[in-house]
Amino acid sequence: MAEVSVIIPVYNVEDYVNRCLKSVTSQTFSNIEIIIVNDGSTDGSGEKCLEWAKRDDRIIYVRKKNEGAGSARNLGIQMASAEFVTFCDADDWYDERYIELMLEKQRETDADIVVCGWHIYDGDLAQITSTHIFETLRRDFPNWAWQLRHAVWIKLFRKSIFIDNDIKMPGCFGEDTAIHFFIMTKVQKVVLLEQALYYNWFNRPDSATNSYFRHTDNTVQYLTHSWDLFVRDGIFEENKRQLLSVAFGIVNAWYPKISGNAEYANKWLSDCMRAIKEYFGDMVNAYMLSICIAGSYSLFNGIPRQLPKPIADRKTANGYCFSGLISYTSDKPADSPVVDNPFRQTSIEHDFRKTLIQDISLKQFDYIILDFLDERFDIAEADGGYYTISDAFEEADIPLSYTTLKRGDAKTVEIWEEKCLGFIALLKEKFPAERIVLIKNFLAETFGTAENRKSFENINDVRRTNAIIAKCYDYFEANCPGIKVIDIRKSEIFYSDENFRHGCAPWHYNQSYYLAMRELILSYFNGGD
Numbered sequence: 001m002a003e004v005s006v007i008i009p010v011y012n013v014e015d016y017v018n019r020c021l022k023s024v025t026s027q028t029f030s031n032i033e034i035i036i037v038n039d040g041s042t043d044g045s046g047e048k049c050l051e052w053a054k055r056d057d058r059i060i061y062v063r064k065k066n067e068g069a070g071s072a073r074n075l076g077i078q079m080a081s082a083e084f085v086t087f088c089d090a091d092d093w094y095d096e097r098y099i100e101l102m103l104e105k106q107r108e109t110d111a112d113i114v115v116c117g118w119h120i121y122d123g124d125l126a127q128i129t130s131t132h133i134f135e136t137l138r139r140d141f142p143n144w145a146w147q148l149r150h151a152v153w154i155k156l157f158r159k160s161i162f163i164d165n166d167i168k169m170p171g172c173f174g175e176d177t178a179i180h181f182f183i184m185t186k187v188q189k190v191v192l193l194e195q196a197l198y199y200n201w202f203n204r205p206d207s208a209t210n211s212y213f214r215h216t217d218n219t220v221q222y223l224t225h226s227w228d229l230f231v232r233d234g235i236f237e238e239n240k241r242q243l244l245s246v247a248f249g250i251v252n253a254w255y256p257k258i259s260g261n262a263e264y265a266n267k268w269l270s271d272c273m274r275a276i277k278e279y280f281g282d283m284v285n286a287y288m289l290s291i292c293i294a295g296s297y298s299l300f301n302g303i304p305r306q307l308p309k310p311i312a313d314r315k316t317a318n319g320y321c322f323s324g325l326i327s328y329t330s331d332k333p334a335d336s337p338v339v340d341n342p343f344r345q346t347s348i349e350h351d352f353r354k355t356l357i358q359d360i361s362l363k364q365f366d367y368i369i370l371d372f373l374d375e376r377f378d379i380a381e382a383d384g385g386y387y388t389i390s391d392a393f394e395e396a397d398i399p400l401s402y403t404t405l406k407r408g409d410a411k412t413v414e415i416w417e418e419k420c421l422g423f424i425a426l427l428k429e430k431f432p433a434e435r436i437v438l439i440k441n442f443l444a445e446t447f448g449t450a451e452n453r454k455s456f457e458n459i460n461d462v463r464r465t466n467a468i469i470a471k472c473y474d475y476f477e478a479n480c481p482g483i484k485v486i487d488i489r490k491s492e493i494f495y496s497d498e499n500f501r502h503g504c505a506p507w508h509y510n511q512s513y514y515l516a517m518r519e520l521i522l523s524y525f526n527g528g529d
Helices: 017-025 045-055 069-079 098-109 159-164 175-184 212-216 219-232 237-258 262-288 297-302 342-353 355-362 391-395 410-430 459-479 511-525
Strands: 004-010 032-039 059-064 084-087 113-122 127-132 155-158 190-202 291-294 317-320 367-370 379-382 385-388 403-405 436-439 446-448 453-455 484-486
Touching: 004 017, 004 045, 004 069, 004 098, 017 032, 017 045, 032 045, 032 069, 045 059, 059 069, 069 084, 069 159, 069 175, 084 098, 084 159, 098 113, 098 155, 098 190, 127 190, 155 159, 175 219, 175 237, 219 237, 219 262, 237 262, 237 511, 262 511, 291 355, 297 511, 317 342, 342 355, 342 385, 342 391, 355 410, 403 410, 410 459, 436 459, 436 511, 484 511
Parallel strands: 004 032, 004 084, 032 059, 113 190, 291 317, 291 367, 367 436, 436 484
Antiparallel strands: 084 155, 113 127, 113 155, 379 385, 379 403, 446 453
16 A cells, blocks of 8 residues: 555646656655646646556546646545645656655654755746755744745645545635645644755746736635634634734735736735735734834844735834934934945934934834844944944945944943933833833844754853843833833744844844744734733
8 A cells, every 4th residue: 555645736737747747756765656636637738647647557647627726636635545645736846755755754753744845946047046944943832833834745744634624725726825724733743854855846937826916816715715714623713813914924925916906906905904804803903003113123023014005004114223222312314325235225324314213203103112132233423423333334335434432331321321311201202101112132142943052152242242232121111111021032932043044143033033022012912911
């Protein structure tokens, strides 16, 4: 009896299916059955599949009317005889050891699901353009499974997950997303294989994944399919916040890709919002807030993503990063130097032009969220003005002669405390205390992965800087009572990811930390403690 059933939905892929089937039939682990479900192809795909079935008796071929890849996969799962099932899209292909290594990992760990990495193969360039491998995640982090890619084609599943929980994919595009989150609530163990074993073809002109409008046509359908599974099993309420966050993440991801067609995009947004409000009610309001972010890039990275402007209108998150309090409360603006990085350019412009105080004074924000992680930077003093000697500052050609105020020196502390009191006075004029949220972010002392970490070589410098930052938090909190304070640095997820996209450094964290920060902020916005 086969140990793994490979399910391949096929629809109009005659130019690609041979490569797919060659990769599957040539696997180093051969005790498999290959279930090809022809989803009503109108080209020569079916004939090519039948030729393969004649040559390889492990192939089971079935033809059905066109109802979408999800429907084809559902049929394949029903037909599967093996304990484990996996999937391959007919225009993609496997590494020759895909099944061998996935099954080996399952046997080692007794996992319900094994997830591998994948390559993106650009058909226009005829080359791999990116490789994606998940870092090992901690099982005790509540949102860990939600970080995984939704696609079923990088996963080996126990077939019983689908059968015992009556999980079926919808026929529309987005069928993977429609079941991913629900599945993750029904399994005991998911493990990651830190190797890229799957090749995902990108830029095929007629590919479902290459059509933004084809995807967005079905957004409401696959989202509501997902939510209905949670409702059916009585677990919607306990997963509501994560599901809402995912929904808005999808809205934000797809809107820019379709915004060129304003009429279509606005109708799509309206349809999505109607469905979201129907299921989530007042929880939506947390995403409609106007938030002023005064602090580090790590703070900015952890703030809940807002809605596209046509829905949220003024409700946007304004960030002021790479700027210390002495600088952004200074009343002497200057022309900004130029840096190559657009995000850093915007940040250094805010720092030099002192726009934070102007915006707080003139604009209406619902909340201000701040941290003092950027108080790690020294301050440049020039002609009575102050500017943050940030990473962006050091990249630029600074047009000023300046002296340096060292962070932690008595003079710098005195100036900081004076400026802080003035800043607090302004905040009290503009915000009720409970609308001021202080996130106690610090430099991380360790780096690595969730399972393997070590200390930074300059850990003593990190600790000295953290002591300075801690005094800033203490001073602000003592002089601004009644504010909301969030501190998660003592948790096991406080470390720098060694593979962080902007580099491994004490001021960068990891995805689990950022998600935890986001969840705590959202909980507070929605009336939590």
